[in-house]
Amino acid sequence: MPSTHIQKQFWVNKFVWLTGFVLLVNIIQACSSALLNDEPYYWIYARYLDWGYFDHPPLIALLIRLGGSIASAEIGVRLFPLLLGSGTFYLICKLVDDEAEEVVNLKLLSLLLLSSLFLNLYSFLAIPDTPLLFFATLFLYVYRKYLKNDSLLNAALLGLVTALVLYSKYHGILVVGITLISNLQLLRRRSFYLIVFVAIALYTPHIWWQIGHDYPTIRFQFAGRSGSFEIQHMLSYIGEQAAVTGPVILLLFSILYKPQNQFQKTLKYNVIGVFVFFLISSLKAMVNVHWTAIAWPPMICMAYLYINKLKSRVPLIYGLLVVNLVAVIVLRLNLSLNWFSISNFNDKNPKLMAATLAGKANGRPLVFDNSYNEPSYYTFYTGQACFAVNDIWYKKTQYNYLPSLEQKFQNQAVTYVSDAPVNKASREIVIPKGKKYYLTYIDHFNSFTGVNVRVPELVNYFKRGTAATLKIVVDAPAQYVPLLKATGAYIIIAFTNNLTQEVVYTKCPLPAGFNNSRPFNITFKAPITSGSYHYQFCVVAKEHVGAGYNSNVYQAEVN
Template identity: 35%
Template sequence: MPAATFDKPVNSTKLIWYFIIGWTVLNIIQATTLELQGDEAYYWMYSRYLDWGYFDHPPMVALFIRIGDMLMHNELGLRLFTVLLSSASIYLLWLTLKSYAVDALAFILVVSGVFIFHIYGFTTTPDAPLFFFTVLFYYLYQKYLQTDKWGLAVLLGITIACLLYSKYNGILVVGFTLLANLKLLKRPSFWGIVVVAIVLFVPHIIWQANHNYPSINYHLYERSSDKYDIVNTFSYMPGQLLMAGPLIGWFLFYKAFTVKIKDAFIRCLLVNCVATLLFFFTSSYKGEVQPQWTFILFAPLVMLTLIRFKQSGGWPKWLLPLAIVNVSIIIIVRIIIIAGFGFARTYGHLKSYYGFKQWTHIVKQKAGDNFVVMTDGFQNPSKYNFYTNSLKCFAYDNRYYRATQYDIWPMEDSLQGKRVFYLSPVPLNGFTNDSIKNEAGKWYYNWVDNVRTYQKVSIETAPLKLTTMPGGKTAFDLKITNPYPHPISFADSGYTHPVILEYCFFKGDVLTAVVEAKSTYKKITLQTGESTHFNFPVTSPLEKGDFNLIFSLRTEPFFGSKNSRVIKLTVK
C-alpha cells in the first residue's frame, strides 16, 4: 500500500526549507573541517591562473573557487560555491517537480539518500557546477516547453554555455534532450538558443585551438585504453547503484525506468537518464568509468522516481524505514570522515584528506622561500601551494606520468638556474636523500642547484600508430619547438646538468627501454617560438606485443619529461 502523503502546500514548503537548511549546515561543517582533496587543490591552482580553458577541464570551477577564495582563503572559501550550489540545485529540483505535485517527504527521503549528492555537496570539482547548471537547464527547459518565448531561449542558451564551461559531459544533456524532442528544430527560438550558446563558448574553442587541443587529445586519445578490461564493465552498474544510494539505489532505477511518459518533459528526463547510463556503460569498454562521470543522470533519475511515485498513487510504506537506514548510513560515514575516525585516515582516496597541513608546514620549514619541485603528480604540489597560499611548488610531469596544466602555466620558467628543494617518492642515486614522513606519506628530499628543465618543449612526429617487426628500425622526423619566452640550447657548456634526448618504450606502466639520440642534437639552439627538425631512428623491441613510445628530454636529477604525444606501437 502507498504511504500517506503531504497535501498541504504550506507544510510541504516549510518541510523542504527545513531540509535545505539542514543540508546546507551539514555541508558547511564538512567543508570547514576537512582538508582539501588533491583535485580540489589542483582546481584552486586553476583559479590562480584564470583563463578560458585548462588542460583537463573548462574554466567554470576556477571562477567559482576564485570568488570564494577572495572572501576567505581556507577550505570553506574554496568550497563555498559548491555548498551554495548544492542547496540551490535541490531547491530547483523541487520547483521543477512542483507541477507534478510530488510528495515533499518522498522528495526529502529520495534526495537525502542519493550518495553522490552528499559527495558533491561540499567537494569542489567541475562536477559541482555541472550538476547545478544541469538542474537549471531542466528547470528552464520545462518552462520553455510550456511557453515558447525568446527570453527563455536566451536564458537556455546562456545555461547551455555554462554547462559546457563546467564540464564537457554537459554536451550529453543537450544532445539527449534534442534527441527526445526533435520537434524543437521547428522552433525559430531553438536556433536562437544554439547561436547564443555557441557565441558564448567560442572563447574556449579559441583557447583549445591556440594550445593544440590538449583536452581533446587527453580525453579522447591518451585516456583510452587499448585493451578491454572486463572489470571496468562489471564494476560499472554496482558503482552507479551505490552512487544512487547504498540501500535504495536499485529501487530508484526501477521506479524511474517504469515511469509513464505523459508529456515531452518526462520523455526528456527518461531519454537523458537511460542514454547517459548506456553511454558510459559503452565507454567502459575503452577504460575505467569513474562513478562521478554520470553525475548528470541523477537529476533526471530523482525526478523520474518521484513522478512515478505520484503516478502510482504514492510510495510504498516499506520505503520509509529503508530510506531512513540508507541516509543514516551515509550520515554516519560523513561524521566518521569529518572526525577522521578509523578507516577514514587509511582507506583509498579518503586518506588524502588528512595530514597535508602538517606536511606543508614541515616542507616549508626546510625549503624556506625557495621553489619546491615534486614528481609524483599534480595533487600534492597543488596542496602545498594552497596551504602556503603561494605558487612556489612545481609539478614536474615526468615520462612515467601524464601531462597536466603544469605543462602550460609559466611556473617552470621561474625555476631555471635556481636552487630548488626537490621532493621525490623514491630515493635518488648520488644524492643525500633525507626524508620527510608523516601520516600523509613519505618523501625523499634533496637540494638541486642550477636547475635546468625542458618540460614544455614540444616534440611532434607522425604517425601516432605504428606496426613493426621485432627489432625493426623506423626513422622518426621530430619537429622540436621552443615555446619558452627565451632562447634554449641543448648544448651542455655552461650548465651544471647535461640534457639528454631519448626515446622510451613502455609496456603498460613499465619502462622497458631507453635509448639516447646521437650527439648531433647537442647542436640545437632555438629562439622563442622557433622549430627545427631532427631525425631519430628508433629500433623496435625484440619482444612482440603492444608498446607505448615517447620522446623525452631529461636532465639530472629529474626522470625526464614527456615531450611528445604517446605513439602506439605494435610489434608483430
C-alpha cells in the same frame, strides 16, 4: 484561489526551508573540513585565470577566484560552489513539484535527496562536478519551461544555461545531447536555432582557447586515456554503480517509471543514456564512479515519481533510505573529524603534510614528482610556491601549462618530493594518517615542461625489432634553448604496449647543432613484440631526476 494552489505554495516554502538547512550544513562543512580530493588543484587554476585548462573548462576556477575575493581559507574556496550546490537541491524539488500529480511527499523527497552520496558531496566541494550538477539541473528546469512556452526569451535563456553547463565540465554535453535525442521535434522549432547560436557564441572563447593550445583536453580524453578492453573495467563499473545507486536501487526505479509527458521522457532518456554511455566507455578504459553523477538529478525525480505510486514495500524503501542517510552523515562527519581515510579523497592529511615538508625542506622550495594534488595542498596551506613535474608514465597536468611558475625553479637548489627514493641520499618522511614521501636535495634543478616534441610527418607503423628513423621537431620557448644545450639534454622515445602496458624506450641525444623548431632525425629500435602501441617523447638533461612529458600521444602498430 484554488486550495490545491495554496497547498503547492505551502510545499514550495518547505522546499526553501529544506534548501536552507542544506546550505547551513554545507557552510559548517566547508569551514570545518580541510580541502579534499582535487579542490586545491582547482584553487591553483583560480590563481591563473584563463578561458580553459588542461583537463577542464574554466568555470570552477572563476567561482573559486570570486569566493577567495570575499573570504579566506577553505570557506573562500568553497563559497560559490556551496551556494550552487545547495541550489541544486531546490531545483530538484521544483522539478518534482512540477511533475507530481499531487502534493509532494516531502518526507520521501527529503530522504531521497539527503541520502544521496553525490548530491551531498557536490553540494559543497569546489570541483567541476558541483557547478555541473547545478547548471545541468537548471538546464532541465529551463528546458521544461521552454517546452511549455516556446518564446524567444526562454530559448535565449536555455542557450545561456547550455553554455554554463559546458563551461562547468565537458560531461555536460551528455545532458544537452541526450535531451535533443529524446525530442528530435525540437529541430522543427525556429527558436531552437537561437538556443544553438547563443550557446556557441558564449562558448566560443573556450573553443578558441582549445585551438590556440593544440586541443589539449581533446588529446587527453581521446589519446591520453587510450587503453584496451579489460573485462574488469566493465565489472568494476557495474559493481560501483550498483553500490552507489543502491540499496534502494534508484536506477531501477527510474527505469521502471513510465513517462507521462515529453519532459518526463527526457528525464528517463538522460538517466538511461548517461549510464549506458559510461558502460560502453568502460569497454575501453576505467570509468571513475562519480562520472555518472550528472544522471542523479533526473534519476531522483523519476525514482520519486515511481516510489510515490507504490502500494507495497514502501516501509522497506524508507528504511533503506534511512540506512543510506546514516552512511552519508557518517561520511560527512568523517570529512570534518578525519576518523578514517578514503583513498584519493581525504588520505593526504594535508595540513600536517604541508607543515612537515616545509620543516624538512632545508629552506629550499619544493618540486613534486608525478603529483598535482600534493603541490597544490602545499601551496595553499603554507603560502609557499612549489612546482610539479611529471613523466610520460604518469599524465599531463595543469603544471605543464604554467611556464612562468616553472622558470622560478630553474637552476635552483630544490627539495624534490617523490613517492619512491631517487638515490641513496633520499630521505623517507611518513605523514601520520597520510602518505610516505621521499625527499631528495638537488643543488641544480632543471626541467623542460614547456618544451614540445612533435612529429611533423606522422608515422603509425613500425617493423618489429628493426631500426627505424623518425623526423621530429623540438619546439622550445627561447628561455629553454640555452638550457637544453648547457645541460646536454637528450630525447627519449617510449613505446607503450596498449594491451600489456610494457614500455620500451630509447635515448637519443640532441644534435650538437640543435636549432629550435628545425626538423632532425632520430634513430631507434622498434619494439620486438608485435601489437598496438602508443609512443611519446620526453626531454631530459644528462644529469636529471625523472623524465619529462613533452609530446602528444601517437598511436602505432608494430608488426
